[in-house]
Every structure is written in structure tokens, then in C-alpha cells.
Amino acid sequence: MVYVNQGGAYERDRRYLTSRITTDGKDGYPVEPDRYRLVVSRACPWANRAIIVRRLLGLEDVISMGVAGPTHDERSWTFDLDPDGRDPVLGITHLRDAYEARVPGYERGITVPAIVDVPTGQVVTNDFPQITLDLSTQWWAYHRPGAPDLYPDALRGEIDEVNQRVYTEVNNGVYRCGFAGAQEAYEESYDRLFTALDWLSERLSRQRYLVGDTITEADVRLFTTLVRFDAVYHGHFKCNRSKLTEMPVLWAYARDLFTTPGFGDTIDFDHIKRHYYVVHRDINPTGIVPAGPALDGWLTPHGREELGGRPFGDGTPPPPPPAGEAVPPLAEQGR
Structure with missing residues (x-):
């Protein structure tokens, strides 16, 4: 969805679902292997960040990844690359379904990356800047041996x-x-x-x-x-x-x-x-x-x-x- 103000300038809608997956689970979503699915599109630069960080940190075995097709309609990213156009883990054809499972009638942009809580089928977060930081700082117990420190304290x-x-x-x-x-x-x-x-x-x-x-x-x-x-x-x-x-x-x-x-x-x-x-x-x-x-x-x-x-x-x-x-x-x- 494209927003242009009265002066003709593009403004990005940054009203995201900002729940975080953390070691203490303070938002109700604790770090837990095999519980969450990262939904991305390889076309999207914001999602590409999460793909790279997940790779560098070696989190592939603890956070699964669903890949939406490169094109979509006005309603939603779709899982065109999967058999029958359905994500094999979430069982949905449109990412919108996971957003509306969290917020019925969700009216904001259906964006990637999105992390979905597999047991409930609900989007936890689509806050792309925080997602990659949390992969570095909250999932450290599951980083691969030799994983780089992408966000060092100093x-x-x-x-x-x-x-x-x-x-x-x-x-x-x-x-x-x-x-x-x-x-x-x-x-x-x-x-x-x-x-x-x-x-x-x-x-x-x-x-x-x-x-x-x-x-x-x-x-x-x-x-x-x-x-x-x-x-x-x-x-x-x-x-x-x-x-x-x-x-x-x-x-x-x-x-x-x-x-x-x-x-x-x-x-x-x-x-x-x-x-x-x-x-x-x-x-x-x-x-x-x-x-x-x-x-x-x-x-x-x-x-x-x-x-x-x-x-x-x-x-x-x-x-x-x-x-x-x-x-x-x-x-x-x-x-």
C-alpha cells in the first residue's frame, strides 16, 4: 500500500505488530525452537535482511522459513511456490490469513518479513528492524558455533x-x-x-x-x-x-x-x-x-x-x- 502526502512525498506506513519474541517471553512469545515460522519473499529487501541474519547465525534448524512468491495481488502475499499454493507448515494460501488470525479485519499492510506463531497461526510481529536485532540478541542460545556477533555491545x-x-x-x-x-x-x-x-x-x-x-x-x-x-x-x-x-x-x-x-x-x-x-x-x-x-x-x-x-x-x-x-x-x- 502506497501513501503519498499532500506535497507528493511518499510516506511509509510503519504501524507494525510489535510483539517481540524474547528470552523472558514478556510479550507472551518466549524463545522456543520449532515454534515460529519466518515468512519472507526473496524479492523484498526488508525480508532479505531476516533471511541473511538467520543464515549467518545458523538459526535454520530452530526457526523454519516459508517463502512467498515474488508477485502478489492487493490483498496479500501468496504461497505460489508451494504445492497447491499452500504453505506446508501454516496450511494457508495467503499471508493475510495469519494477520487476520491475530487481528480480525486487519487493515494495515500485509508485509514481509512476518514471524508466525505456528500453534495459533497468528502473526507475532512484522516489525522488520526489530526482528533481526532480536535474532541476534534473544536467540543467542541457539546460534550456531562460530556465529558472528552482528550487534556487539561496544x-x-x-x-x-x-x-x-x-x-x-x-x-x-x-x-x-x-x-x-x-x-x-x-x-x-x-x-x-x-x-x-x-x-x-x-x-x-x-x-x-x-x-x-x-x-x-x-x-x-x-x-x-x-x-x-x-x-x-x-x-x-x-x-x-x-x-x-x-x-x-x-x-x-x-x-x-x-x-x-x-x-x-x-x-x-x-x-x-x-x-x-x-x-x-x-x-x-x-x-x-x-x-x-x-x-x-x-x-x-x-x-x-x-x-x-x-x-x-x-x-x-x-x-x-x-x-x-x-x-x-x-x-x-x-x-
């Missing part, structure tokens, strides 16, 4: 500060460009976006990762926007001052993360392009999905190792994705 203040600017100017900034309803609102959003990207380029020219010398939550949040930039945001959302491939520092940084286990192996460019170009008919009335861009550049050397840093700190890379969760090889995702 760096939380700086991570939060960087995340706030990245969210307002970049993660949500591309949407503010794409859904702007007036020229002035679009140009303001465009200027803010590229000012922030220039700031990030300068920051990352001196250090391998956004905060500290290891991957943190901040890198996860920026990556999911960068990886979609040339395929979608540059053209579809009119973010066209520069392609990612024309911003040398950010392009190398994005390739560094893409080739890091847990990042590129969650990306499905076919799902990404089909979602944006087919669902957003107000922007792309024909529903034609572009054939490009070429994807082979993602696997070229990036040279970021020269800046030092250790991707997983004292930890280790995650193992390959579980059976059934692997994305197609990159060569099969493009022409």
Missing part, C-alpha cells in the same frame, strides 16, 4: 546511528524517489539519496565494513538495497544519477558482501525483478520485466581485502543453505 551506538541514516536516506530513500507524486518531492528525495550514497562511499573508502572491522547489522541493512540498485531502483525508481556499477567504492563493497557466504546465496534476481516490475503497475503499467542488467560482474574480484577486516571476526562462515532454501546459481538468474 558498537551498538554507532551501528544505530549509521542504520538510522541508511534507513531514512537509502533503504527508504529509493522508495521515496520511486513513489513520489510530485516533481519537487522526487528531486528532494533524489538529492538526499545520492548525498547519503556519497557519504557511504567516503566512509567505505577507508574501512572494509560500515562499523568496526567485521560484518554487523549495518552491513546487512545496506547490502539489501545495494544489491537491488541496478536491477530495480536505478530505472524503475528513477534513482539514475549513477548505477551501482558506476560508484566504484560501493560496487566493490557490495561485491565483497555478495561473495561472502550468507549474502549472495540468498539473492534471487528473477524474484526481485518480477516483483517490482509486475506488482508496481502504477509505475510500470505494461508489467514488462527488463531482461538486464548482466549479473556476471557480481563475481569479479573486488580487492576489498586490502582494507583488512575479518568478515566473521572470531567466528566462521555459515555452511551452505539447507536443502530447499538454495537460490538458483547466478548464471541461471539472468540472460
